[in-house]
Amino acid sequence: MSAVRGEFSSRFGFIMAAAGSAVGLGNIWGFPTQTASNGGAAFLIAYLILAFCLAYPALMAELTIGRHGQANAVSSLRKISNSSSQKRFAFIVGFGGIICAGLILSFYAIVAGWMISATIEPIATLAGSETASTWLSEQSLSRNLIFTAGFIILTVAIISRGVENGIEKWSKRLMPALLSILFALIVYVMLQEGAMTGLKAYLVPDFKSILDPELLVSALGQAFFSLSLGTSVMIIYGSYISKKENLVSLGAYVTLIDVFIAFVAGLLIIPAMYVAQAQGVEIFSANGKLLSEDTLVFQVLPALFDGMGMMGLFVAFAFFALMSIAALTSSISMLEAPVSYAVERFALGRVTATWLIGIIIMLISFSIVLNLETLFGLVVSLTTKFGQPILGLMCCLFVGWIWYRNSLLNEIKQGCPDVANSLFWKIWPWYIKFICPIAIGLVFISSLLG
Ligand code: PFF
Numbered sequence: 001m002s003a004v005r006g007e008f009s010s011r012f013g014f015i016m017a018a019a020g021s022a023v024g025l026g027n028i029w030g031f032p033t034q035t036a037s038n039g040g041a042a043f044l045i046a047y048l049i050l051a052f053c054l055a056y057p058a059l060m061a062e063l064t065i066g067r068h069g070q071a072n073a074v075s076s077l078r079k080i081s082n083s084s085s086q087k088r089f090a091f092i093v094g095f096g097g098i099i100c101a102g103l104i105l106s107f108y109a110i111v112a113g114w115m116i117s118a119t120i121e122p123i124a125t126l127a128g129s130e131t132a133s134t135w136l137s138e139q140s141l142s143r144n145l146i147f148t149a150g151f152i153i154l155t156v157a158i159i160s161r162g163v164e165n166g167i168e169k170w171s172k173r174l175m176p177a178l179l180s181i182l183f184a185l186i187v188y189v190m191l192q193e194g195a196m197t198g199l200k201a202y203l204v205p206d207f208k209s210i211l212d213p214e215l216l217v218s219a220l221g222q223a224f225f226s227l228s229l230g231t232s233v234m235i236i237y238g239s240y241i242s243k244k245e246n247l248v249s250l251g252a253y254v255t256l257i258d259v260f261i262a263f264v265a266g267l268l269i270i271p272a273m274y275v276a277q278a279q280g281v282e283i284f285s286a287n288g289k290l291l292s293e294d295t296l297v298f299q300v301l302p303a304l305f306d307g308m309g310m311m312g313l314f315v316a317f318a319f320f321a322l323m324s325i326a327a328l329t330s331s332i333s334m335l336e337a338p339v340s341y342a343v344e345r346f347a348l349g350r351v352t353a354t355w356l357i358g359i360i361i362m363l364i365s366f367s368i369v370l371n372l373e374t375l376f377g378l379v380v381s382l383t384t385k386f387g388q389p390i391l392g393l394m395c396c397l398f399v400g401w402i403w404y405r406n407s408l409l410n411e412i413k414q415g416c417p418d419v420a421n422s423l424f425w426k427i428w429p430w431y432i433k434f435i436c437p438i439a440i441g442l443v444f445i446s447s448l449l450g
Contacts, residue, residue, distance in 0.1 A: 005070065006163025008240050013168040015253050018237050020171035020329030022258035023178070025111055026226045028326055029297060031262040032269035034222050037290040038215045041205030044266065046219040048259060054439055055223040056255045057431045058392050059234055061399040063251050066238025068411040072341040073097055073232035076239060077395075080403040093394040094341075097232030100387035101337035102357070104231060106364040107379050108334065109155070110372075112327035113147030114297075119320035122313040144369045149362055155331045156358035159339055160351045163240050167332055174325045181322040182261070186268045188315065189304075194278030198271030217447045220440070225384050226258055228330070230392035232337040239340075246416040248424050269296060276300045279307050335361070389444045393437055400433030 008014040035043045069076025074094035081087045117136045124132035135143060158166045189195055209215060228234055241250065273296070277283045281303040285291050292299075301319060305312035335357065342353040368375045399408060408429075412419055419425050 006240055007242055008168055009164050010168075011245060011250070013164070013172060014237070014241055014245070014250060015257070016171040016175045017167050017329075017333070018234070018250070018254045019257040019261075020175050021228045021233055021237065021333030022226055022254055022330075023175070023261045024226075024326045024330030025108065025115075025323065026222065026330075027258065027262040028182075028265040028269070028323055029111075030225065031222060032266045033290065033296050034218050035202065035266055036270055036273060036284075036296075038218055039206055039209045039212075039288075040201040040270070041203055042207065042209040042212075043215055043219060044202065044263070045205055046210055046215055047222060047262070050216070050220045051223040051227070051255060051259050054220065054436055055227045055229065056251065057428055057436050058224075058229050058396055058440070059227050059255060060248070060251045060428065061395050061432050061436075062229065062234035062392075063238035063241070063247055064408065064411055065395065065399065065403075066235035067241050067243070067247060067414075068407075069235075070239050072239070072344045073235040073337065074341060075344065076235055077398060080398060080407070082402065082404075086402055089394075090398070093391055093398065094232055094235070096387070096394075097230060097235070097391050098338045098341050100383050100391060101231040101233055101334045102361055103364070103379055103383045103387070105152075105155075105331055105334040106361050107368055107376060107383075108327065108331055109151045109361070109365050110144060110148050110369060110376070112151045112324060112331060113144060113149075115320050115323040115327055116151060117143055117147045118297075119317060119324055121320075122317040126313055141369065144372075145366060148365045148369060151327070151331070152358055152362045152365065154328060155335050156354050158328075158332050159335045159358075160354040162350060167336065170332065171329050174329050178322055178325045178329075179261075181318050181325075182264055182268060185315065185319060185322070186264070189268055189272050189275060192271075192275040192278075194275040195271040197278075198274030199267070201274070202266055202270040213446050217443050220443045221384060221389070221447065224388050224392055226262060227255065228333060230388035230390070230395070231334065232341075232391075233333045235395075236337050236340045237333065243414045246419075247412060247414075248416055248419055248422070269300075272304055273300050276303045276307075279303060385447060389440055389447075393440045393444070396432050396436040396440070400429070400437065405429070 008017065031047070035047075065076050065080060066073070069079045071079070072094070074091055077090035077094045078087050081090045121133050121136040124136055158170050160166065161169075190199075224230060238247075241247065273283050276299070281299060282291060283300060301316070305316040305319075308315060335354070338357045339350065339353050342348050342357060343350055346353075348356070368379060412425075
């Protein structure tokens with residue numbers, strides 16, 4: 001099987017693809033919104049600590065399982081199982097992750113569709129078509145269905161081309177584009193009135209609130225979503241890494257890039273909120289909380305862009321193009337999880353499998369669009385509050401308690417012979433065995449109680 005399996009052709013290609021999966025709407029929309037609603041800098045600090053101390057070790061668990069298995073998530077987990085009951089458990093965790101990835105894609109595609117329509121809207125305005133620009137900017141069934149479908153088709157088109165010519169090639173193009181647009185926008189926002197107040201709220205912490213359990217729960221949830229954990233995605237991306245590569249540093253790069261982009265997105269969005277407030281838009285309530293979670297994309301930014309006159313059209317175009325690109329590099333990873341399973345398990349051709357699964361996901365998305373009020377929130381909670389933490393925890397248990405320690409350590413040593421002298425080597429096996437499962441479990445329980 002390994003002869004026909006895809007593999008990332010370069011280290012840079014893998015980093016761009018995995019960081020592309022990690023960097024998405026969660027970084028550019030989710031992280032700044034959560035930071036603004038949870039006390040600014042205190043949330044940032046908690047997030048940084050949890051991302052490096054809990055999410056990175058859990059990411060390493062998933063990448064290592066995949067690289068060892070060189071197969072889809074179910075087969076990779078089975079390979080490290082020893083008894084038949086463990087193999088059954090492997091199926092539940094691997095398949096559960098695949099379903100979770102598919103369900104996340106089904107709501108993510110709807111939001112990504114909004115981003116694409118918002119990217120096109122300034123073009124319609126420039127072209128002088130008021131009807132088109134109104135249709136593109138208002139919530140309607142027809143708009144939501146068309147752009148959700150369009151986004152899924154785009155994802156399918158990339159995934160059906162395989163690992164090297166699809167995922168890797170497009171991630172290598174889209175990720176640098178995303179960074180350039182992000183930095184250009186930051187420079188612009190920093191020059192506006194009110195930006196410095198926002199910068200202070202973002203960077204000067206109120207240390208008292210760092211241990212607030214609600215803040216910790218949100219920060220860990222955000223870190224898990226952001227690193228695409230508990231969805232089989234990082235297992236499958238791990239399986240495309242060559243045995244010659246140093247896994248420990250690859251995982252660290254992906255975490256660093258993900259955290260860095262969330263941080264940089266905060267530098268753009270939080271000051272932008274204060275700039276919009278200085279222009280008279282109501283953003284925060286009396287107790288300093290955000291008036292609404294949707295405020296950012298549907299109020300703050302449009303107000304900011306409107307205030308820029310003609311230039312605003314270009315900036316709006318650039319910003320929403322940035323969001324769409326970030327969403328696309330994440331959605332391709334979500335689709336790869338079920339596709340790789342279908343290709344390897346049922347010996348389907350890649351193109352057939354991709355279209356088949358793409359159509360199933362599109363139908364689920366359409367049902368959500370048709371019942372937006374009820375289903376959207378339900379699917380988001382089901383996957384991000386329950387699915388991801390539970391399945392991420394299970395992966396840690398697999399690595400810590402089921403996988404034979406020698407075999408695990410040998411896998412990490414491949415491509416990284418000096419690892420035995422590192423801090424990672426001394427700490428990580430304990431982390432994955434005890435600290436990660438307990439901490440994730442605690443946070444999960446408190447999120448249920450909260
Ligand atoms: N990490 C992506 C983001 O931050 O937007 C979202 C995501 C991608 C979640 C892939 C889950 C996943 F499997």
